[in-house]
Amino acid sequence: MTYRKSKIENRKTVVILGAGAWGTALANLAWVNGHEVRLWSRNSSQTLAAVLQDAADIVLSAISMKGVRDVALLVKSCPLSPEIIFVTATKGLDPQTTYTPSQTWQTEFPHHSVVVLSGPNLSQEIEQELPAACVVASKNFAAAHQVQLVFSSSRFRVYTSPDPIGVELGGTVKNVMAIAAGVCDGLHLGTNAKAALVTRALTEMVRIGQVLGSKTETFYGLSGLGDLLATCNSPLSRNYQVGYQLASGKRLTEILNTLPGTAEGVNTCRVLMQISQQQNITIPITEQVYRLLESEVTPQQALDELMLRDMKPEYNQ
Structure with a gap:
């Protein structure tokens, strides 16, 4: 599917891979700004090669984590301009490599710029044209700035960041925390418990990010704290729904x-357990979510395990 609008200065051709709710919402944002947008999915009538022809400027992946590697290889088989910027809007971890989506794309396209797009962006609210904000992150500032210009509008504010892995991990790990938040609300544990959970969830996200090479301050921004608050408090979140149910x-x-759709937090939780064992990271909330998903504990037992952990300072000195 191709969206066209009147010509604008620096008009780009944007290919969106993934025609789900998130991919469609991003397609509309770029189209409203006057860019040519081509929306592709595995069910499209056009081949991917046909969609990518005529020098696409930006290729944005909004597909689920399980399809990222296969689609990246499919894109790799097509003729591409060396100037194409790849953008990933997927939140997850590869179960075989433990790579983030951007690491997967960068591995397949080492000579192209890869940009991460993430933030507190529930697709239904974006479609309703409610105000929102996100972050685009890349080691290449010029590439991030180009993506910022394509998607920024009066209803969608886009910031840049030089920390793609941190931005990506914030949006990825918070899905596990949203499952925990759903459990908290499903058990009717109250505001105090929810506040404590979300606060300690952010501490756990920072701990994971520090070990994996992210900047701590990134997790206090839109892709970390912002996305955590949105996903842990909205019934629109699929991961929250998993926990609640x-x-x-x-x-x-x-x-x-x-x-x-896909609740990426389920797979992410399992991959994080692999990473924690390899890197010796303490992730108590993630561990209890994992045990709950694997039917090793009940929701009440998971709560008791967290509440009865050994006493400790709030911050390590």
Whole structure:
């Protein structure tokens, strides 16, 4: 599907890979700004090669984590301009390599700029034209700035960052914390418990990010704290719904079968457990979410495990 609008200065051709709610919302943002937008999915009538022809300027991936590597290889098989900027708006971790999406794209396209787009962006609210903000991050500032210009508008404010892994990890790890937040609300534990959970969740996100090479301050921005607050407090979040329904007594397979779209936090939790064992990272909230997903504990037992951990200072001195 191709969106066209009147010509503007520095008009770009933007290819969106993934025609789900998030990909469509991003396509509309670029189109409203006057750019040519081509929306592609595996069910498209056009081949990917046809969509990418005529020198696309930006290729943005909004597909689920499980499809990232296959689609990247498919893109690699097509003729491409050396100037193409790749943007990833996927939040997840590869279960085989433990790579983030941007690391997967950069591995396949080492000579291209890769930009991460992330933030507190519930697609339904974007589609309703409610105000929102996000971050685009890259080691190449010029590439991030180009993406910033394509998507920025009066209803969608875009910031830049030089920390792509930090921005990506914030948007990825918070999905696990959203499952925990859903459990908290599903058990009706109250405001005090929810505040404590979200605060300690942010501490855990920072700890993971520091070990994996991110900047601490990134997690206090839109892609960290911002996305954490949005996803932990909205019934629109699929990951929140997973936790809420688990607390209501439903089984994980039943929840996932009826959920619209992918709850990336389920896979992310399992990959984070691999990483924590390899890197010796303490991730108590993630661990209890994992045990809950694996039916090793009930929601109440997971809560008790967190509340009865050894006493410690709030911050390591």
